[in-house]
Amino acid sequence: MxxxxxxxxxxxxxxxxxxxxxxxxxxxxxxxxxxxxxxxxxxxxxxxxxxxxxxxxxxxxxxxxxxxxxxxxxxxxxxxxxxxxxxxxxxxxxxxxxxxxxxxxxxxxxxxxxxxxxxxxxxxxxxxxxxxxxxxxxxxxxxxxxxxxxxxxxxxKLPDVRVDEPTVVIAGYPNVGKSEIVSKISTAKPEIASYPFTTKGIVLGHFDNGQIKIQVIDTPGLLDRPLEKRNSIEKQAILALRYLGQLIVFVLDPSESCGYNMEEQLRLLEELRANFHIPIIDVENKADLVKTNSSRLKISAKTGDGLDELINHIVNFLSSAY
Ligand SMILES: Nc1nc2c(ncn2[C@@H]2O[C@H](COP(=O)(O)OP(=O)(O)OP(=O)(O)O)[C@@H](O)[C@H]2O)c(=O)[nH]1
Ligand SMILES: [Mg+2]
The missing domain is CATH 1.20.120.1190 (Four Helix Bundle (Hemerythrin (Met), subunit A))
Structure with a gap:
């Protein structure tokens, strides 16, 4: 840039x-x-x-x-x-x-x-x-x-975005584990806290497996509500989705230990699907706590389970898109 x-x-x-x-x-x-x-x-x-x-x-x-x-x-x-x-x-x-x-x-x-x-x-x-x-x-x-x-x-303090690097944006409700995932799969070191809305701006990391370099963007948590009701922190997440992502990883927390139920979280997923014409991979995090019988990819940022598979999905998708 x-x-x-x-x-x-x-x-x-x-x-x-x-x-x-x-x-x-x-x-x-x-x-x-x-x-x-x-x-x-x-x-x-x-x-x-x-x-x-x-x-x-x-x-x-x-x-x-x-x-x-x-x-x-x-x-x-x-x-x-x-x-x-x-x-x-x-x-x-x-x-x-x-x-x-x-x-x-x-x-x-x-x-x-x-x-x-x-x-x-x-x-x-x-x-x-x-x-x-x-x-x-x-x-x-x-x-x-x-x-x-x-x-x-x-x-x-603006994030130093590389607009020409393949980019995945991690999105979801507050406290579902987005930052923890980003810190495990990329060079980014976002703050992780046990309370919602820790991430207040866009945080960038990079992933490089020798074959492809991917920019990974951590975003602040989003609630399911209309744009005009969103605060400026949430709006930053929306801007990252709108202008930077070629792929969205939408993180769900079926343990609901994030403080929000699955119904709310799924509504947000549907809303993003309706409003952003960017491919979305939905994954369930905190699989160490709860594993549902859905067909979604199950991961645990905490134990690392499923993260390799998530990375493979991202790499395959972005490699074929580029
Ligand atoms: N048990 C368990 N806890 C997790 C996992 N991933 C994240 N957490 C915990 O969930 C809490 C929130 O994690 P964050 O990574 O800060 O969540 P976030 O989605 O970035 O939250 P915001 O930035 O507020 O939107 C932290 O206490 C994490 O340690 C997981 O896979 N298993
Ligand atoms: Mg965060």
Whole structure:
């Protein structure tokens, strides 16, 4: 995928950026001249340009390193729609870009004012005025910078999906053992807890038997309810199903130790069958606790029983699909 995971720098707070700007400007020196006025004018202009360069390059770096949401793969696009306020995101970037332009024009304006002055004090006065105005432009985008830093944290934590790798998505009710299965059959190390809804986002793992590489996606638990009633964690699972899976493994827990009965679980399975036109393999987990006489594949993530067979099913299916 790349684009979404390009390095985004930490976004400084307004005050930090103002400090950085002044710190650099303070260090500026110019060659000694016996003409005090000429020297002070040069110095003031050099400081203004340095302050400008620091502020503008920092702000432009932000604008250039955040991704254009609309250009991302639909999975990321919809995930970010869910996790970020897209309007605020766009508005923040355009305000930051505006601020950079504003500081550039202030710098030109004050530099040319200083060129025209006839007294040292006037040069100093205009230099100070520039500092004040540049700092206030940066203060004006305080909220926008904070929002971008928040967005950065979200973007950095997005799962690093390989959109061109054959992909299986593991889905089912909460607590049925999805994460435990994924951790046993792939490199992923999702958190496994004895309470429902542990998995709060999409977790990726990979499986490689030397012949085929398969991406395995663990999803948060889903309840059987309409999309508009789903919370944002469940919606992430839906997005993985919609945009990433070529195959769904639907995990059932006939022991019902997950806290949900089979009837509810089967209703969800039927709902997914009706709404996603992706092949679904349904399996019964926790076979160490309960083995029904259904014809479904029986596995136990806990003991490992049946996992090889599950892997074979997945590999055969995805190999023939590719
Ligand atoms: N006895 C038994 N327990 C299992 C098995 N698989 C998972 N568990 C237990 O079931 C509980 C839930 O497992 P998870 O893997 O976290 O379930 P999940 O489906 O990922 O749950 P959510 O992320 O909340 O949707 C944990 O306590 C697991 O140890 C199994 O095959 N047998
Ligand atoms: Mg889980």
């Amino acid at each position: 790349g684009a979404v995971h390009t390095k985004i720098p930490t976004v400084l707070k307004s005050e930090e950026l103002i400090d950085k700007m002044f710190r650099h400007a303070k260090k500026v020196e110019v060659g000694y001249s016996r003409n005090r006025l000429a020297m002070e004018k040069n110095l003031s202009i050099a400081k203004i340009y340095t302050a400008r360069d620091v502020a503008v390059s920092t702000l432009r770096k932000y604008v250039n390193s955040f991704p254009y949401i609309n250009k991302l793969h639909p999975f990321y696009r919809s995930l970010l729609d869910l996790l970020l306020d897209k309007n605020q995101y766009k508005k923040s970037l355009s305000s930051v870009n505006w601020a950079a332009g504003r500081i550039e024009s202030l710098a030109s304006k004050y530099a040319s004012k200083i060129k025209g002055v006839g007294k040292v004090e006037e040069a100093l006065k205009f230099r100070k005025q520039f500092y004040g105005r540049a700092a206030s432009v940066i203060k004006d985008i305080r909220k926008e910078l904070e929002y971008l830093n928040y967005a950065r944290d979200i973007i950095r």
